[in-house]
Amino acid sequence: MNHLDLSxxxxxxxxxxxxxxxxxxxxxxxxxxxxxxIAPAKNRGVYLLGHLTAVHDLMLPLLHFRKALYPxxxxxxxxxxxxxxxxxxxxxxxxxQWAAVNDTLIWHINHLPVEEWxxxxxxxxxxxxxxxxxxxxxxxxxxxxxxxxxHRGQLALLIKKS
Amino acid sequence: MNHLDLSxxxxxxxxxxxxxxxxxxxxxxxxxxxxxxIAPAKNRGVYLLGHLTAVHDLMLPLLHFRKALYPxxxxxxxxxxxxxxxxxxxxxxxxxQWAAVNDTLIWHINHLPVEEWxxxxxxxxxxxxxxxxxxxxxxxxxxxxxxxxxHRGQLALLIKKS
Numbered sequence: 001m002n003h004l005d006l007s008x009x010x011x012x013x014x015x016x017x018x019x020x021x022x023x024x025x026x027x028x029x030x031x032x033x034x035x036x037x038i039a040p041a042k043n044r045g046v047y048l049l050g051h052l053t054a055v056h057d058l059m060l061p062l063l064h065f066r067k068a069l070y071p072x073x074x075x076x077x078x079x080x081x082x083x084x085x086x087x088x089x090x091x092x093x094x095x096x097q098w099a100a101v102n103d104t105l106i107w108h109i110n111h112l113p114v115e116e117w118x119x120x121x122x123x124x125x126x127x128x129x130x131x132x133x134x135x136x137x138x139x140x141x142x143x144x145x146x147x148x149x150x151h152r153g154q155l156a157l158l159i160k161k162s
Numbered sequence: 163m164n165h166l167d168l169s170x171x172x173x174x175x176x177x178x179x180x181x182x183x184x185x186x187x188x189x190x191x192x193x194x195x196x197x198x199x200i201a202p203a204k205n206r207g208v209y210l211l212g213h214l215t216a217v218h219d220l221m222l223p224l225l226h227f228r229k230a231l232y233p234x235x236x237x238x239x240x241x242x243x244x245x246x247x248x249x250x251x252x253x254x255x256x257x258x259q260w261a262a263v264n265d266t267l268i269w270h271i272n273h274l275p276v277e278e279w280x281x282x283x284x285x286x287x288x289x290x291x292x293x294x295x296x297x298x299x300x301x302x303x304x305x306x307x308x309x310x311x312x313h314r315g316q317l318a319l320l321i322k323k324s
Contacts, residue, residue, distance in 0.1 A: 001295065003166055003276075003277065003280045004165055004166045004169065006280060006295060006296060006298075006300075007166065007169035007170070007173075007279075007280075007300060008169070009296055010296050010298075010300055010301050010304060011169075011173075011304065013296060013301075014301075014304045014305060014308060017305075018308060038201060038319065039200060039201040039202075039319040040201075040202075042319055114165075115165065117169075118165045118168060118169075133163065133168060134168060134171055134172050134175060136168075136172075138168075138169060138172055139172050139175075139176075142172060142173065142176045142304070142307075143176060143179075145304075145308060146176060146180060146307060146308060146311040147311070149308040149309070149311040149312040149315070150311040150312065150314060150315035151315055152312060152315075153311070153312035153313055153314070153315040153316045154315045154316060154319065157200065157201040157204055157316065157319075
């Protein structure tokens with residue numbers, strides 16, 4: 001494997017490791033824990049789950065893979081802060097959507113030819129991309145991996161110490 | 163810039179963005195906030211600062227750059243859990259060490275030739291590296307970037323809502 005292929009493989013591996021770690025954490029949390037705030041007056045676990053599902057879903061069009069599966073999550077879990085909308089989807093549904101979004105994403109990620117990672121993503125103009133070629137699909141993957149880690153660190157606080 | 167160079171540039175950019183975001187957060191937190199637990203019965207902010215300083219310091223030998231600057235932090239902030247050691251360094255000293263470690267790291271990171279990112283790090287044998295070539299220095303950079311995001315997400319909980 002050449003170094004360019006290896007650099008993409010490493011980026012994808014790191015994404016998958018974060019997804020696996022998040023799913024492992026999610027399995028350990030009861031619904032009761034998920035409706036608890038991660039710290040006093042902060043987001044609830046269920047909000048973080050919905051937020052990450054909505055953000056990952058939007059990666060599908062951002063990376064030119066396909067249209068979002070559940071665009072209705074955006075207004076609830078990205079535009080609105082937690083506890084400002086009373087009716088949010090049930091946890092069991094969010095968990096299914098989380099799994100479906102990530103399954104769809106990883107399929108497209110694994111099928112994208114290496115050179116395609118260096119093409120522009122969907123929210124940058126051709127003019128700006130010519131000036132800033134690092135704002136490509138690979139950069140989206142890395143920054144979303146960090147975003148996932150950020151919120152996983154918060155969700156982990158709901159685990160009770162044994 | 164060719165795609166291989168670009169992939170390394172993107173990885174380094176993402177590291178730097180996380181460091182900048184962490185420093186911006188740190189500036190907003192008072193010493194009083196830093197000695198507060200991020201959530202009830204969880205780590206204090208100061209422990210996360212020490213933990214990240216110790217882990218980043220150990221990246222210096224792990225990436226074959228140089229020996230650690232403050233190896234004494236390892237026992238306090240990696241081996242020991244928070245609140246099990248009464249005497250920890252003062253916050254002002256930890257902040258200086260945090261800055262010194264990251265300044266040293268970024269100097270070496272910026273001077274490492276692109277091809278060198280694909281060589282093995284310091285805690286894998288030649289035999290295992292031959293089988294798993296993705297366990298290289300680039301992979302260390304990406305996984306430590308995620309580690310930093312993980313704890314930044316936790317530290318951000320100490321910010322009071324305005």
